[in-house]
Amino acid sequence: MKIEVALIGNPNMGKSLIFNNLTGGRAHVGNWPGKIVEKKTGRCTHKGVEMEIVDLPGTYSLTANSIDELIARNYIVEEKPDVVIDVVEASNLERNLYITLQLLELEANIVIALNKWDVAQDLGYEIDLKELSNLLGVPVVPTVAIARKGMEELKDAVSEAAGAKGKKKMPSVSYGGKIDELVSRMARVLMMDEELSGVYPVRWLAVKILEGDGEVLRLIEKSPVRQDVLRIASEARDVLEEDPEAVLAERRYSIISEILKKVMRGARPLTLSDLLDKALLSRRLRIPIFLALWWALFRFTYDVSALFSDLIDMLFSWLGGLASTQIDNPQLASLVADGIFGGLGGVLVFLPPIFFLFFGLSILEDSGYLARAAFVMDRVMYKIGLHGRSFIPMLIGFGCNVPAVMATRTIDRDEDRILTILTNPLMSCSARLPIYILIGSAVLGSYASTPCTCLGSLSQL
């Protein structure tokens, strides 16, 4: 018997190590057809079963957004390998199971390799393997790839799964009443197109269409049921009132946390990072916290830099005074004193605020909050008709609009891109900060940081 096995999983979870362990390191390295991404294949024989193993690119998810994800996904959908080994990091189930759910939707024949099992045990995780296997409906094998542990068991599970292929019913991922109903209805419609449903799992197609997956939408372009499908998709948008893609992703994560509740026993080690996220990203608090931090940033910038600005101001006033008394020619004296020292001094006074603004922004960035701010703003962005991906250019626009406009190149749809470009100059670049500080302190005195925050958040819109 000869079977085809694909290896999939997040990057850096030990997928390559498992590949090397299984194949003995003898790999055939080529390219994926028409792509620059490397394709590794190898063989092994286990108890009379010959396995051809393909190492898919490491990915976090199976959307159509990057070449890597697309290759992995297309391979699973179109080549239909007999078994897919999903390499999952035991101590990081929450993130890793996301791809597992997507594989279930693809109706792949999965075997989970629960890698870095030893690390998870050292950390004090107690994972109920049986329960996990039951809930997902797939075999789970603990492995320690680096010590070559669990490899025989993995091969056993793979050949067993290959034998059982198509015989057992895989559980379907349930997104809850409303969405499930829409998905089933769309799946029924898609069923009628035999050309499509012969190749692709219809539920998966339906979910991807709801998510607005470009690749799948191209697939159904010529389908006779296209109109009906798109009508259901637009209905879904109305019913959900939010980006279906975001809703579905959120549902997947809540399914995962349901599973984890049942599977992880004892004290689930909650990292400090998780705790912080619980507070900072909670539904009710995330926007107030975001605004409060923004206000604090401006307050900090304004207060701390004041002293330094005064020093620079004094220096240039002194230089200007010196120039006007030492230079005889009145025109030249005025040029040097008023023009150069006065004008340039007036601008350079704002060097400290810019330093401190970016000091504060870098702290927010390095601490990991800025990435979360993008997450917080994603929904707001969507509400006003911009793409979630627009947030990064917007953030850069806070420094300077020029690199920000260039950064829109990562946005794939032309309309989204042009919208992001056109609205980017509304971001308050750092050059505008001096104006707020000057006018703010001139007319509003010590209240100045409040309108600065308002303007800062205004520019976020």
Add this chain to the structure above:
Amino acid sequence: MFVMELPMYAVPSLRNVAIHMWERGRLFLTKAGTIIFLGIISVWLLSNYPWEAVHQGGGVLLENSYIGIFGKSVEPIFRLLGFNWMASAALFFGFIAKEIVVGTFATLFGLSESAENLSSVLRAEGIFTPLTGYAFMVFSLIYVPCIATIGVVYRETASWRWAAFTALYQLILAYAAAFSIVAIGEVDRIRMRGKAGSGWMVYYASILGAMYVFFGSAELFLGLRSLLSPSGNASLFGAPADALGGSPRS
């Protein structure tokens, strides 16, 4: 899907923060040494010449300078917003680089002659009331982006139409936002029977201004969507062909 890897929270490294801070600061310094410097020299030239007309009888008559003449000529446009000719001129030069707005004020008031700092001069001269000051801030936030930005918009969209459109719509939006702030503030002042200085009116105005810009922008996006989508369907969420990218695009 916009799947974002959320990194773990970490204590920021001071080294990293310092490097980033210095990079931004250096950019600002470079800009100050080049385009801002040139802009400020031209502001100085325009505000001191014709020399004889400006420097009369030991005093300085800025109104007679080129910049004064120019500022006065555009002042009527901004009078509704309560900006005087100096503010108008500063905004004009801000088109070169927004830093020059501040630089223009500095040059106009010839800072070297007084030890006071610029913001107290502005306060003493009474150029802005809290309300018009706020309007001025909002205006400078929104109005025409600097030359460099317009240039890059042209390069990235490969169309002068979009570049010109950016400049124009921002100008209009800025004017509308600033005007609504001033108008709301004025109404509030009249309601308070002329008792100015209730700080709250500025807050009212700022909140309303923010809302205005928000809804104004939302409206604009909707409009833009319909402009951009070939089907001409203005609906943001409901158009299957447009929203799902299934329609053929030229």
